[in-house]
Amino acid sequence: MPLSDKHPTVKRRRSQLLNHFLAFFVFAVIVVPVNFFTTPDHVWFFWPLVGWMGPLALHTAYAMGLFDRRD
Template identity: 75%
Template sequence: MADPLPDSHPTVKRRRSQLLNHLLAYLLAAVVLVPLNFMLTPDRVWFFYPLVAWMAPLALHTAYAMGLFDRPSGA
């Protein structure tokens, strides 16, 4: 198994920055969807469907940012 890249490596910094942007977009969507749900259709709760569906890509992006999908070098 290859050693992980150091935290100061440009690839690690870029991946973390992209993940942070993805997480912020998710949180912004939640902040918009929850009030929108209760303003438009207070009798139906639907805001969690898009948020739960978004969690899978966010989890995969987190795994990618952690380097879990990187191929071992020299093996």
């Protein structure tokens, strides 16, 4: 049975996921200008962001309860 939106576990998971998205956004806002100011002829900012998207997708799935055990 799915947990209610008011359940403490759901609230905690959502809060942690929001923090993860916020960290990703802040990192992106920093790394893109660093790339264009240091090496404008070589675009590399995309690769760290792509590397972070995998764990972010897994964290999103976890926060949605896709890895919860069904008894």
